[in-house]
Amino acid sequence: QKEVEQDPGPLSVPEGAIVSLNCTYSNSAFQYFMWYRQYSRKGPELLMYTYSSGNKEDGRFTAQVDKSSKYISLFIRDSQPSDSATYLCATPSMDTGRRALTFGSGTRLQVQP
Amino acid sequence: NAGVTQTPKFQVLKTGQSMTLQCAQDMNHNSMYWYRQDPGMGLRLIYYSASEGTTDKGEVPNGYNVSRLNKREFSLRLESAAPSQTSVYFCASSEGTRSGGTDTQYFGPGTRLTVL
Numbered sequence: 693q694k695e696v697e698q699d700p701g702p703l704s705v706p707e708g709a710i711v712s713l714n715c716t717y718s719n720s721a722f723q724y725f726m727w728y729r730q731y732s733r734k735g736p737e738l739l740m741y742t743y744s745s746g747n748k749e750d751g752r753f754t755a756q757v758d759k760s761s762k763y764i765s766l767f768i769r770d771s772q773p774s775d776s777a778t779y780l781c782a783t784p785s786m787d788t789g790r791r792a793l794t795f796g797s798g799t800r801l802q803v804q805p
Numbered sequence: 806n807a808g809v810t811q812t813p814k815f816q817v818l819k820t821g822q823s824m825t826l827q828c829a830q831d832m833n834h835n836s837m838y839w840y841r842q843d844p845g846m847g848l849r850l851i852y853y854s855a856s857e858g859t860t861d862k863g864e865v866p867n868g869y870n871v872s873r874l875n876k877r878e879f880s881l882r883l884e885s886a887a888p889s890q891t892s893v894y895f896c897a898s899s900e901g902t903r904s905g906g907t908d909t910q911y912f913g914p915g916t917r918l919t920v921l
Binding site: 698700733734735736737738741780785787788791792793794795796797798 | 836838840845846847848849853855861895897909910914915
């Protein structure tokens with residue numbers, strides 16, 4: 693079982709919609725979660741991170757962790773065409789002694805103008 | 806600052822050929838990583854170097870070797886390329902000073918490799 697699982701999409705929404713992107717993780721010891729955004733033909737870049745349970749908000753983006761169900765989510769409010777990208781969840785990998793990250797497979801998001 | 810740079814940007818190889826992918830960072834980071842990205846598979850870790858002088862295998866190390874040449878540079882070598890190694894390769898770096906792998910990783914632009 694992969695440490696982090698993610699629905700690959702693609703997900704297509706109209707401009708202004710609220711977007712929900714989700715991942716599940718396998719190990720209840722995971723405490724730190726990140727969301728990376730990757731534009732087409734570019735390298736990923738950190739969008740935001742969250743620690744343990746709860747929410748973290750940054751502008752139109754909210755990251756949420758539900759440890760009871762091992763579920764992490766990224767919500768995008770008032771989505772814009774510029775949000776069209778692949779979104780990857782990640783967490784420090786137990787297989788590497790948490791010295792490196794393990795990534796979900798990524799969800800491709802298309803926001804239609 | 807250029808951040809993380811990778812060369813070449815594109816490469817086409819024939820089966821059995823060898824090549825080295827180069828990566829350099831100018832952020833004085835301790836840790837560096839090599840990933841491959843395939844459709845539907847996300848980013849998979851090939852090798853990483855937690856600090857200068859150390860390298861460790863990741864999830865998919867077979868068919869690859871790495872060299873941490875110095876603090877700035879981390880190269881990935883394919884000794885005998887196979888079609889299964891057709892992929893996009895990303896190098897990344899992080900400070901490596903925070904515990905639990907919680908450093909922000911900074912990625913290069915990627916190398917698109919096709920093995921015929």
